[in-house]
Amino acid sequence: MEQNYLIFVGLALAATVVFFVGFFLWKNSSKKTKELEKGRDSDPLTEIITESPVAEKVPVETREPETSVEAPEITSEPPVEQLSEQTAAEVQEPKKLSDALSNTRQSFFGRIKGMFSGKPTIASDELEEIEEILYTSDLGPKTVQLLLAAVEDQLKAEGTSGLEALRDALKKKMLEVFEALPEETAKSDIQGLETIQMQPEGPTVWMIVGVNGAGKTTTIGKLAGKLAQEGKKVLLAAGDTFRAAAGEQLKVWTDRAQVEIFSPPDVKDPSAVAFDALQKAKARGFDVVIVDTAGRLHTQKNLMEELKKMKRVMKKVMEDAPHETLLVLDANSGQNALIQANEFHGALGVSGVVLTKMDGTAKGGVALGVAHELQIPVKLIGIGEGLADLRSFEANEYVDSII
Numbered sequence: 121m122e123q124n125y126l127i128f129v130g131l132a133l134a135a136t137v138v139f140f141v142g143f144f145l146w147k148n149s150s151k152k153t154k155e156l157e158k159g160r161d162s163d164p165l166t167e168i169i170t171e172s173p174v175a176e177k178v179p180v181e182t183r184e185p186e187t188s189v190e191a192p193e194i195t196s197e198p199p200v201e202q203l204s205e206q207t208a209a210e211v212q213e214p215k216k217l218s219d220a221l222s223n224t225r226q227s228f229f230g231r232i233k234g235m236f237s238g239k240p241t242i243a244s245d246e247l248e249e250i251e252e253i254l255y256t257s258d259l260g261p262k263t264v265q266l267l268l269a270a271v272e273d274q275l276k277a278e279g280t281s282g283l284e285a286l287r288d289a290l291k292k293k294m295l296e297v298f299e300a301l302p303e304e305t306a307k308s309d310i311q312g313l314e315t316i317q318m319q320p321e322g323p324t325v326w327m328i329v330g331v332n333g334a335g336k337t338t339t340i341g342k343l344a345g346k347l348a349q350e351g352k353k354v355l356l357a358a359g360d361t362f363r364a365a366a367g368e369q370l371k372v373w374t375d376r377a378q379v380e381i382f383s384p385p386d387v388k389d390p391s392a393v394a395f396d397a398l399q400k401a402k403a404r405g406f407d408v409v410i411v412d413t414a415g416r417l418h419t420q421k422n423l424m425e426e427l428k429k430m431k432r433v434m435k436k437v438m439e440d441a442p443h444e445t446l447l448v449l450d451a452n453s454g455q456n457a458l459i460q461a462n463e464f465h466g467a468l469g470v471s472g473v474v475l476t477k478m479d480g481t482a483k484g485g486v487a488l489g490v491a492h493e494l495q496i497p498v499k500l501i502g503i504g505e506g507l508a509d510l511r512s513f514e515a516n517e518y519v520d521s522i523i
């Protein structure tokens with residue numbers, strides 16, 4: 121009898137333990153599932169493995185196999201709420217370009233200068249060292265050859281060369297690179313945007329392209345701020361329908377710059393957004409439409425096809441739109457920026473480059489590479505995250521800042 125009682129108690133205890141262990145494991149796994157679901161919208165890594173909402177809209181015959189092309193590089197972005205509250209009225213003094221490019225200057229010309237420590241001149245047998253400095257300055261191989269030939273000529277002519285003579289020879293060659301670019305007509309008279317095309321009549325349309333995290337949305341916000349300050353009526357089209365938070369991020373900028381946003385809810389086709397935005401701008405007398413785009417779809421090839429389609433669709437509303445196709449490149453990506461430029465230019469015919477994050481980068485030499493190797497003008501540069509931190513690229517000022 122007593123034995124039966126003990127067995128019964130033992131079984132009851134075991135059942136209780138099994139119940140609690142089971143409950144604990146179930147609780148833990150449901151918490152993890154919730155965290156994953158919550159993170160899906162914001163975590164770029166989760167995003168890339170999630171089916172693209174745009175992919176469902178793409179006709180079957182234009183779909184690419186998932187593995188055919190590598191997805192573009194992912195750069196993390198801060199949550200929207202981290203952006204500081206700043207309105208067009210609170211714009212601070214713009215930063216000086218030579219301050220922004222001090223790291224580039226140090227890693228490039230600073231090292232050449234270092235070769236002169238303790239001696240007034242260098243001789244032609246030190247050319248190899250200069251070559252190494254040039255190659256590690258993200259100028260691109262063709263640009264390195266061009267500059268090296270200029271240094272070589274300088275050393276041959278003089279036998280030896282002083283720092284100032286070398287600096288002058290390099291400066292001259294660099295300026296020639298920018299001068300060789302095709303001259304464009306009809307430029308903007310808007311302060312700080314002197315190199316950007318404005319139409320004398322009707323809406324001017326700018327399409328902004330580039331990989332994820334390059335700074336497209338930020339650049340659009342800065343552009344909108346400048347235009348609004350000049351009294352222009354601006355419409356921002358939220359064409360990055362791929363990332364769930366992209367429209368929201370653009371909205372923060374439109375509030376800051378005090379301009380209008382076109383972001384129809386539930387429209388997942390970026391071409392439809394662009395088409396409707398242009399029609400609205402035409403009908404309602406907007407001066408400028410800036411079209412934001414996605415930086416990543418499930419394959420790079422697919423992204424290019426989508427962007428090409430957006431361009432075609434815009435032309436249906438306005439034959440000459442977009443008046444600028446601006447490629448946004450992160451200066452920190454160095455040589456990779458040149459590869460991106462090649463790809464985007466090949467697919468879309470880029471009219472100009474915006475080089476962002478020039479503040480603090482040691483790779484600012486990439487502007488020369490873009491101009492020389494791809495023959496695309498660098499039109500604007502980003503030198504910070506604030507509304508005022510965007511300016512027209514000016515070759516003399518740039519060369520003076522890096523050398």
Ligand SMILES: Nc1nc2c(ncn2[C@@H]2O[C@H](COP(=O)(O)OP(=O)(O)O)[C@@H](O)[C@H]2O)c(=O)[nH]1
Nearest residue numbers: 332333334335336337338476477502503504505
């Ligand atoms: N320091 C600095 N940061 C920038 C600049 N332009 C953009 N950023 C930052 O780069 C990150 C990505 O920018 P975002 O506009 O979202 O890139 P998108 O994915 O191309 O639209 C954000 O943290 C921006 O604040 C710049 O000129 N300087």
Ligand SMILES: [Mg+2]
Nearest residue numbers: 336337360366
């Ligand atoms: Mg964006």
